[in-house]
Amino acid sequence: MSTTPKTGQEMDAYTVNVIKGLIMDATRKANSGHPGGAMSSADYAYILFKEFLSFDPDNPNWWNRDRFVLSAGHESMLLYSLLTLNGYLSIKDLMEFRQFESKTPGHPEHDQTPGVEATTGPLGQGFAMAGGMAVAETFLRHKLGQDITNHYTYVLVSDGDLQEPVALGSAALFGQWGLGRLIAYYDSNKIQLAGPTKRADCSDTKKLFESLCWQVIEIDGHDHEAIRTAIREARAETDRPTLIIGHTTMAKGSATLEGSEKTHGSPMSPEEIVATKNKLGLPADESFFLPEDVIAHFRQRFPLLSDRSGQWSEELAAKQARDASFAALWEAIHTPASKRNIQWPDFEPGTNLATRKAFGACLNGLIDQFPNLMGGSADLDPSNQTVHFRETTGIFGKDNPLGRSFSFGVREFPMGVILNGIALHGGIIPFGATFLVFSDYERNAIRMSALQNLPVLHVFTHDSFFVGEDGPTHQPVEHVSSLRLIPNLLTLRPGDAWESAACFDVAMKQETRPSVLIFTRQGLPVMDPATHPHIREGVGKGGYILEDPTDGKPEIILLASGSEVHLAVGAARALPDAKIRVVSMPCMELFDEQDAAYRESVLPKTVRKRMAVEAGSPDIWYKYVGLDGEVIGMNHFGASAPAEVLKKVYGFTVDHIVERLRETWLK
Template sequence: METKNLIQKSIDTVRVLSADAVQKANSGHPGTPMALAPLGHVLWSKVMKYNPRNPEWPNRDRFVLSCGHACMLQYSYLYLTGYGISLEDIKNFRQLHSITAGHPEYGLTPGVEVTTGPLGQGFANGVGMAIAQQYMAARYNQPDFNIFDYRIYAICSDGDLMEGVTAEAASLAGQLGLGNMIYFYDSNSITIEGDTDLAFTEDVSKRFEAYGWHVQDLPDLNDLEALETAIKKAQDETSRPSLIKVRSVIGYGSPNKHNSAEAHGSPLGKDEVRLVKENFGFDPDRNFEIPDDVLNYYRNAGEESAQSEESWHQLYKNYRERHPELAKEYETITAGKLPEGWKKNLPTFEPGEKLATRKASGKTLNALAKHFPQLIGGSADLAPSTDTNLDDFKSFSSKHRDGRNFHFGIREHAMGAVLNGMVLSNYLIPYGATFLIFSDYMRPPLRLAAIMKIRPIMVFTHDSIGLGEDGTTHQPVEQLIGLRTVPNLTVIRPADANETAQAWRVAIEHKEGPVCIVLTRQGIPIIDQKKYSAAENLEKGAYILSDSEGQPDIILMATGSEVHLILEAQEKLKNENINARVVSMPSWNLFEKQETSYRDRIFPKDVRTRLAVEAASPVGWLKYTTDDGAVIGIDRFGESAPGDEVMAEYGFTAEHVVEKAKALISQNKKA
């Protein structure tokens, strides 16, 4: 039976468990888990609906720990309520190959919804999760059938709210009126350097009220009755996201280190941990003590919450009988199946005109959208420039939850993190768009998507100095190589309109990791597929677009808008009796996944003379060219002028490719 003594004992067990785990690891953050144990108790035993035996239940409430350093709070409650985490896993906190890493990791630990750690990311991920729920509810819920009505609960810290991405995401959430979000702001006034007064004295409550949030202040987190009342008020507010500011004491229960920076990011020390245990009535000589009545209490809470899924399945069974087509669509999508014959809807483009690959992307995207209700997205205020608007669909808003066009505003960082949250619905295929140069603003969410191996699709346009007059600040140079170095991230820079259509095909079919489709602003020739190899070969990352009649004297390789230059150069070299193989290489990442035999066929070891052409940093091409300097690239910033003039100024002409190719051939003959 639940009593006040048992509740307090249960909360204190989590505090002691967190202190023990951090102490054994000799690293970590004990203070915040000790402070927030009452909040965790209320969420996991009173508020959230979840099933420890099935962490992927579609209508579960989502919990996001944006301040991921406090992960022992989450691990403790996941273990205690019956998820697939053992006490041994808790003891192995932060150890090699443990499932209890130093920050929460999606796919590693059962019950962890998203990888957090870099502050502010989880806050924005939750906004994406809330959008996904609202969209799915609008599409599938029917009268008497609230199939998707889950909420997003998140904990964020002072540090989270200092980050710019949080401001972007909070503003967007308020604009969209996402009333299915309940966030707890842990105001403990401590950071690693000391008191937050050093750098953070703003009135957070007023700030969030200005964003359009429903805000409550709770002066004492240990007042469980007041906490539950505040949560109920937040649940009743369905037209605005909710922020509950809770005042906690970091390191609560530590006689000498509570309310101090020492409790934030370092073990308390063996002597202090003993004092903590004595303070809470635990045996100071026992480590990882879990009283039987506490474990039974939380396991029962987990079992009771699991009943929510049983009720939901009965509801869904009746829903399937009443709305079979909607149920079939949902089940097909969440099973990862793609519509039958969908590839036939990919557009094809005929040679004879120049077309910017961003324009071809827009046509492809609109063709696909009609057949993929889960394909939704938008841009950071650049839809007309990135060609990412879905012409036949409304915009997602507080009034139109079924809208499929998103207006992220000029919030690139939040856009990336929100997309990650949308992907984690296991339903949506979300895309976001901006100029390639602004990918720098969203590197953290791209990296986290790659770590999680989830697949948002990014459309990066205006991909080189070829964009022209906007000049140095808008002309990307080092961005391509920067993106290519991220593990699990696939970069595709298509050579023309047809390769662009195929890039979208590959992105839709891709299973693990984000995909970046990199596109031109300027019009470029459409390659004749009757004369040259078919664009479908893009899926291999690199392919022979046009081969020489005999053994090649040189291999010319390029990506994107530079491919047509090496095709022109091939013809000019042929007129001088020089055999050149032309390789379109839209994706290093995809190429490296091919079998060695295929890679050797594209780049035979006996053809050592090779030249790469790309309007970007030459870094990384040596792996394929084999010769130092065998790259026509860019190692300085751009200039403001018409795109064709800038490209010519930087050496991106067929004539310069021929000149460079002949010099390399001559050089290698002498060698």
């Protein structure tokens, strides 16, 4: 083994080799992991972290830090090694790679590991989330001032990331928006898990990204001076995002496995690790080798970084003291969501109003109350009721960085992931809207919202077969129930305009979980708060007693959500002698979280005669009505016909509910 080199270039090369040793040792100890890609990306990531990335060595959550997203999440040991070099993790953490409750899970998870900006498991989403962070930085830089918000977003992507359509759909938007502070590095090692990428892809990535309005720079990804030059060129380009294509070798530096897919998803053998360490000038008999001179070399910039973050804190305090409007805005965007005091519009009882229109009215009322509310529609602005928001706040883009409306185009999945990135950055309340049936396209983004504890607002209209003539391709059936299966997600389906405002209020006050807000196309009767005074409180508890028999002693319980609530009310009123309690259930998740006493007060065990009504899959409702209960739902696809025809055919009328009640319990 050679002695530790001392010159600058030699120390850079040696530190990269030390990082590769940590990658090999951790994946071997865990008997699990992906060393090859992490080793091919090591040169670029090392130069970026050591020489360019702006962060606070003592505070991984410093507001004005550069964001780095490892979209190639399977290369997690590369990131963990760098976070150990900068002091956020320890060698002990690396030894616990992929173990239960460690700070070093198999793929980066932002809420478990200091310095990890996003949970990057599914490929392509880290790339899109990074762009969302760059969107937030751009808006807030112009809103708060460059002295407060002024940083870059870097993302490292793999071949697999760019093969996922979500990445290219997002890339088109980032080029359109001119995100000059978004810098993506593509580690083009031309190998994926199953073998060479040429088996699956003939894309000319340079031409492709240039056509999407990106600056593209090609380099040898192992040449440190070329890496430095490329990063400088990327930072100098202010009107376009930059893709740096680094041509690299899989498992660079390994003894016999350079360029092999065998290193993509499996640790190296002990024999290969020993041979590789000998080749790299590392002690072959020492695991997790990290000498002090390497740490000192890596941290040469730390005094400068600490001074920079300290000066920023002083400037923030001074600006708050001298600029009252800035101080108010800063306080507003940092007020905990649960403390928000929101004014909602009023609605005219007795009128008919689609809940999507109630959503639109609520959204319009938030424009001035929350200057950091940003969002848009996936090319369904009129249908989603976001036109007024767009026309009032302006369209976000390179010519209007203070615009608050996003024109996502027909890109539901990229929309959802970009919203996650915006939420991860902080300082902005993000929402996105489309038809409920397209939640399937967006589903994994919604799941990642929930997994990352992000209070994103996912808005869906046209929520059932009442879409009508567009037919079964556009008529949701299983979607509401399917969304209810995602952990840590609130699925809110209001029954009228007042419940819509209450559901929106619930969503706006979440701090650690996302919400899906589900609205109708068709008009629904607007309830009278004078006769239903507990709507806001009841919605906050997920389910509540909407109407009761005059003596308050129900013999039958009729449950419903959304557009079927007024049908349940109509059926109960048509059978006054049946002693029917009507329960509105806009959010099952919230109701299930209430204490046993409250749930018993709404659904007393003594009342076994129960029926639920929802224009969707029926199965989930049996947890409330019991196996002996009845559910009027849909276990089939819809059809192309006017909604008024379909509701009679499918039995979603007051008359049909009354008939079922009579047949079941009132013979």
